[in-house]
Amino acid sequence: MDTHMEDVCKIVNQMEIQLRTNLLLKDGQIQEKKLWENTYIKHQIDRRNSKDLFSIRDHIRGMVYAMLSSGIAWERVEDSIDVSTGKIKVIDEAFHQYDPDVLLTCSPEELSDRVKHLHCASQSTKKQMSGLIHTNIKKLKQIEKVYGSIDTYYQEFIDKDCSYKTLIRTLSDSNSKDKMVEMGEALNAEYLRNVGYDMAKPDRHTRRILGSRILACSDYETVPLFETLDIAKEIADKLKKPVAEVDYILWSYCSKGYGEVCTVINPKCNICVARQICKNSIQS
Known part of the structure; x- marks a missing residue:
């Protein structure tokens, strides 16, 4: 893995910490239903890993x-x-x-x-x-x-x-x-x-944040659908996390009602842990 992807992996870890300690809070309490371990997808991946029948x-x-x-x-x-x-x-x-x-x-x-x-x-x-x-x-x-x-x-x-x-x-x-x-x-x-199949969803948020103007994991500003799956898996393998969990962190960091940091309109670049490598942040 090249140096840039190592930096991206560190940033994804920092995003997760920030989500849990600062962003997924309401009235000072963590919103449990928004944590990865309580999501429907996580439960289904656990079922499949346990050889459960669907x-x-x-x-x-x-x-x-x-x-x-x-x-x-x-x-x-x-x-x-x-x-x-x-x-x-x-x-x-x-x-x-x-x-x-x-x-x-x-x-x-x-x-x-x-x-x-x-x-x-x-x-x-x-x-x-x-x-x-x-x-x-x-x-x-x-x-x-x-x-x-x-x-x-x-x-x-x-x-x-x-x-x-x-x-x-x-x-x-x-x-x-x-x-x-x-x-x-x-x-x-x-x-x-x-x-229960462990993969990323090539959602608009994930494709944008992984693209050339933010985390720069691709030559494309909006990452192609199937390239998104490959990038998320590369990060997940390095972090020893499920691919869907990495995807969830990236999605949550962008999504309304969740992290709401890397948004299209009025992004919170001042608190973004990726600002040192994000082209949008550097140029603003």
Whole structure:
């Protein structure tokens, strides 16, 4: 690892310390639901590491959480998060605990209205619910029927490419028979993390902070989707952390309602631990 990446790894550690000691506080108390160890993704990675079996309900939940994450700030549902599991109870109830047979009897409008009632809807929600009911759940059921479990099928792709890129492409490519409707590369990465696969999500925050104008881990100002996965894994391997944890630190440092330091508008460069190498900070 070159000297610059060693510096980046040190900065990521400093970001984590700053988040825990100064930023993720409310009324002087740490917000436990925002800590990595209490997130839904961390719980699912632990389950997979323990060789736990993931049901079709787990996969539907993972897909729903990914879909809804694309259009809302998680702080809207924060009160409903179970800190011991990371599950979002009001969403789980709205989706009938992800029973596939029950969900297939629902209309997209019904589910969309439930999401709107929870103030979790975006402009894409109705299309997402249509894709979920009319296509994605049916595909998951078919995969389970043929292979015994969804993960058995996914493992065939992972065995050939442990970076998860081939699996993500398979679930995202419009020409693939396994294409999940209303799910692009970033949302499929989020979905896979929600069922315990350890990877980064190439989110706009992560792609920007790793880019050439901030942490300078790439030649691109906004890091390409799959390069983001590689960079996050390189950092994680050096720090001996899960890749998803490194991603979570970077995301939290930028995200509204979390660290809110490296934001697009009015970044808090004066307290940013990356300011010595960040081009935006140096030039300002």
